[in-house]
Amino acid sequence: MNTLSWSFLDILLVIALVLLAGAALRARSLRQSIILFIAFGLVTALVWARLRAPDVALAEAAIGAGLTGALLLTALRNRPSEESRLVSNNGMRWGGRWGNVAITVSVSLVALGIGWAVLYGMNDTQSGRLAGQVGSALELSGVSNPVTAVLLNFRAYDTLLELAVLLAALLGILSLGGGRATHCTVDPIATSLRGWLVPLLILTAGYQLWVGAHAPGGAFQAGALLAAAGVVQHLAGRAHAGLPVGAVLRVLMVSGIGIFMTMGLWTFLGGRGFLAYPQRWAGELILLIELFATLAIAVTLILCYLGSEPERRRITPAGSKP
Amino acid sequence: MIDTGVLYGLTGVALAAMGFRATLLEPEVIRKLLAINIMGVGIFLLMIATAYTGPDTAADPVLHALVLTGIVVAVSATALGLALERRRRDKDGS
């Protein structure tokens, strides 16, 4: 294990991370803490890139900072006034000041323990980690990007369940129904941006999807970018953010897992075991799955942002209030 | 001795602790969700730090896949939490 000297950049990033997190949690107003949280997300993306995890950096930037930020800001915008900073606590406070001190002390003790264990664990890292196995089995997986191989072939079942988690969250949000996103003014900057930003986003999403097979990228990053395109559409006044309505929308929502399941059942009934792609066609099958997964993720994330299914009737194109 | 992986690992643990503490103590629901996200990033940082094996050799792809899944799960949970919070405020008109 060569001594990996940490450079000045690492110190900077670490300090930035911790400061931003602390500031986000203790900011006076909600708006400030959300803005700080988005900044924290971007710095995290930088850290992932520094730690040689490009796929994760892309996903963090698009989903972690981008979309979560958008969701938080919408939640903030629907809130009529600022003073609701300290809304009635819902029983999660632990007995006033002494509670705070006790919690802080105990949490920091546990953290020290884990830190010491990390220190102890890190140094004798056996080389027997799964990286070796992934490397040797990579050429069987049909893709050359190891992360995509793990995501869509070796641990495809995890990704299947993760898409189910996304669908579950969406169904939960839709079942809550309730208030239409009451955004009023159409953002002039967004309308002007819409002209060229949306096609660019769609293009990069397509590129991300394609390049995922042999370089950092993949279904999640592409899906997030498509969702970003939808968000911009919505800000520019399109009430249903470019989404189809009714049955087509529902089919799109389930298309990601649907393809995964049909593939899995087809191989399972073929006697090869669930999701065991035939080695010759693995690459193409993975691309097919990723295509539909991207669409499904994009539709799901946009609907989470909208908060409910868009109405059926199309609004007039003049960007008037829906 | 401290190398890059351990440095980021310890930062991850610190972030997770900050997030955990804030989740328990913050009364405001949206801040709680922020805190949970920060805690998530902390744990993911710990995972990616263990995956990091030096500037030249390739990092452990399995951990990267796990963190990717974790990020998507975190965003879906946050989206559901925000929707519940919005519905809660619509109900009592605050």
Place this chain on the structure above:
Amino acid sequence: MEVDVLVLSVALPLCGALIAVAWPRRCEVVGMLTAFAVSVAAVLTLVQVLVVGALQHEMGGWTPGLGIALRVDILSAVFLVLVGLVVLASSVYATGYFGQPREKAHFWPMWLLLLAALNALVLSSDLFNVYVTLELLGLTAVSLAALSGQRAAIDAALRYLLVGLLGSMVYLAGVALLYLGYGTLDLPAIATQIESEPIAWLALCLMTGGLLLKTALFPLHFWLPPAHANAPAPVSAVLSALVVKAGFYLVMRLWIDLFPALLTPSTGLLLGIPGAAAVLWGSWQAFKAERLKLLAAYSTVAQLGYLFLGLALLFQLAPGPTRDVLFGGIVLMALTHGFAKAGLFLAAGMVQKRSGNDQISNLGGMAQRMPVTTFTIALAGVALIGLPPSGAFLGKWQLLSSALGLGQWLWVIVVATGSMLAAAYVFRVLERAFAGSSQPDAPVAIAREEWPALLLSAIAAVLLGVGSGWLWPLLGNDI
């Protein structure tokens, strides 16, 4: 049969959920068909395990270290059948419970996702995969709990979500540490390498802490009663009977399969003392509860206490026949509580639907107006108290027998007090039901709603007690 039926237990409900989302007009039929098919698959899996023994299915054909393996032994097969039957009965009940099509369109897809999550969790033997199933379970449970839309349900669901997320994150931290220390995520692979070192200890504490949050063991139980009491009846039945028990199943799996090397008798106390406190506190709160569903929710907290208390005893026994018998007792108590609590919640749902609210004070004359529901509550009560011929009676007998064998009187007193309090709160309800009321009108009954609850309670109160003889020897060779 070369086809591994256990994969169907996960694939079927997922497909059902997708079809239900894509085809909302027919979601109820799809839901019922899927629930039935899944319970058939569960029974077939149990048969296969009885014939062949433990089964394993590598997902994607990769070896478990690299890929994920679904494993089923007698313990998970029995839980699969519990999940299958309770969800099937609750589904039949739900067809009569939800009125407007909009509610049905939202209920059924999430219901099938919940079923898929439960099955996936019971079958999975990969630590990170368990995390993803826990999240799926948490999100679907929260969405279903908030389905009724009232303010109390939304608040309870939000608190349930926050606690659930906290629990999953802490569990994930534990998984990260284990991967850091042992380099693999496959449960049996880690189990061979684990020895008593700090990183293993910390991982055990974090993972157990996370799971205890989700299982609502005593000090961490505050979110359970409001969430379960305000959810729609079929949902609260599944929440109390299965979702909370999935956490216990995982703790049992971890402590028995993964961390046996770390377990000294004293570590068992970490679960035993909160378990004992849960029994006493939960039973006392249930006795004081004013609403039937709140009573049932607090009784869940108490009954889980018994299970953890049993675990504490289990780890103090040296491997041998007595330990196997106690393990069988604990599993039987978990199963009996699953069926009984589901029956009780469905009955409480009927009471709430018929008389507007489930206040215990105005249950007068229920024995006459709703005879089948009262009989269901009585049977479920027998199983909750642990009176013969219920399965819980055998479970408590084993619990008391091993506690007395070890000479630890504390547990005996706790179990005795818990049983008396349980008798108090069950008969308080029954007494009200038997008491005559002002308007003894003719008995009112809808078969579709009453029969599932009655069958569940009858299984708990009679079948598991009398018919579980074949289960015990098989459970023995698990630990």
Place this chain on the structure above:
Amino acid sequence: MNLSSTLPGLIVASSLLPGLVIFFLREGSQFTRTLLNLGGAFAKLVLVGIMIWGVFHEKVYATRWTLAPGLELALHADALSVLFVTLSTILWFVTTLYAIGYLEHSPKRSRFFGFFSLCVSATVGLALAANLFTFVIFYELLTLATYPLVAHRGNTEAIRGARIYLVYTLGGGLALLLGAVWLHAVAGPVTFVEGGVLSRLPEQTYSQLKWIFVLLVLGLGVKAALVPLHGWLPQAMVAPAPVSALLHAVAVVKAGAFGIVRVVYDVYGVEFAADLNLLLPLGVMAAVTIIYGSIKALSQDNLKKRLAYSTVSQVSYIALGTATLGPIATIGGVVHLVHQGVMKITLFFAAGNYAETLGVHKVSEMNGIGRRMPGTTLAFTVGALGMIGIPPVAGYVTKWYLGLGALEAGAAAWVLPVLIISSLLNAAYFLPVLYRAWFLEAPVDWPNEHPRTGWFETTGALFWPPVATAVLALAAGLFAAAPYSPLEWAELIAEREYLR
């Protein structure tokens, strides 16, 4: 599936299955309910007859069903269980007839007869239990089956009486369970073997065995109404007459007494129990109960309350007989199991008739009732005389053997005075009732008289049962020496217990 392995199971099922079916019968289906009830009762009578004949000829009947490793639901027919099963089967048949007549127009009869049959199945199961584990199961089932019967009327004091009954019996059940589990932990699965199984345990477990005995007697004492634990019995008088008849003469009270007999003779073994000097405290407790019950009965104006306190004292004769070391005292104790059942059920049937036909509940209202209802009062007289111990009714047999047993065991110093005092007290609270019934003028009109229907003084179904049980009580006394009589059977039991 030959007879010897299924007979005990069939006996329990013969009342369990009709009971479960009756639960789901509509209120109006009177005929099917009566058919099921009487059919079940008759089937059980036939099966028990077969069993008596078999046991007398040394045949072995046993049904086994393993619930868990080391825990077996086992029913077998040994001499003691046959005695109790015969008693409860005969009296259940008679009580069913009586209940059908008594509850002619009242509501909720399906529920009543359902639980009624469950109660008898529990009693029979308890009688046939072959090991302590099965005994505990049926003991608890008996509580569950009788609670709704006591709370049957649904008015406030029925609910209150049932609640008190429940608190006592569940508490007792818990004590019995703890004792049984502790014994299971110490001595492994305990089966009932004549002469007891615990004598070969090592020395150091003796202290534990003492504590276990205390727990077991506490648990059984609740149902056997030993003094500090008898509080529920007078309160349970709110139940309808057939229930109090069944509960106090056949099922609940006898379950407790029978349990004590089983524990002393077939679990500990009477010599071993004497060595651990456990018998003396049991005997003292029984004696105190006998005296206390009789004194309390004196002051009760309500007829059923007086009979209840008389039951409290009478049942303790069985415990007294068990606690006196010696075969003759054992015979006295065991045979009283039958005699007390037959006599007490006659008294309760008569009390039920008075209440149902004339609305008479209090002793003070019973002036001249002999002229108005001669048959029932004659039966009442036979029962009362038996209780006092006047020949030829069966009561004197028990007191005679208990006295002889005490002399033989050398414990006459305190047992004989108890017997004499209690007989005097019995006379003190029964003779005034008889005098009032036969020799005083009847009041002009009765509190709530129903018009006379047939040429009997009351409906047939209410008239014949007390007369039948009175005849049985007389027969048990007169033909005590006959081959199949309760006394003969008790001698067979005592002989097998002491043969070891």
